[in-house]
Amino acid sequence: MNRLQIRIHRQAWSEMLGHCLEAMPREACGLLFGYLSAAGIPVALNYVPIANAAANPLHSFELHPQELVRALYAAGGKHELIGIVHSHPRSAPYPSDRDLATLWHTTPSHWIVSLRDPSLPAVKAFAFRKRQQEHSSLEAISYDIIME
């Protein structure tokens, strides 16, 4: 079985990590914009930080609605929404049950930046897919991340 691949530009990668580190000890969130290649591989070109509007930003994230709309509008017809990013300041880079309850599961990728060891961020990207049997829950399929 072929592994899923995703590409990210170095600049977007470092801006994503920088924003997550800056927000510590709060969770950070943001968006990755880019395009789907002819082969269907998502390519992330730009990172856009979005304020975390969660009531308890130490333990959850919620994309600030106005900033979200502004970012989607600014991307316009030029770029597509490729990924949603959030950080786990204290836990491993795997989706929580709440992360898997997202309404954004059709977005091609969900990135989690773990800062459990802030000097060595661990980043994973997942596709959230509906399970075949159970209609209510999503499963996370890991991408191979390719930096360009």
Ligand SMILES: [Zn+2]
């Ligand atoms: Zn999470």
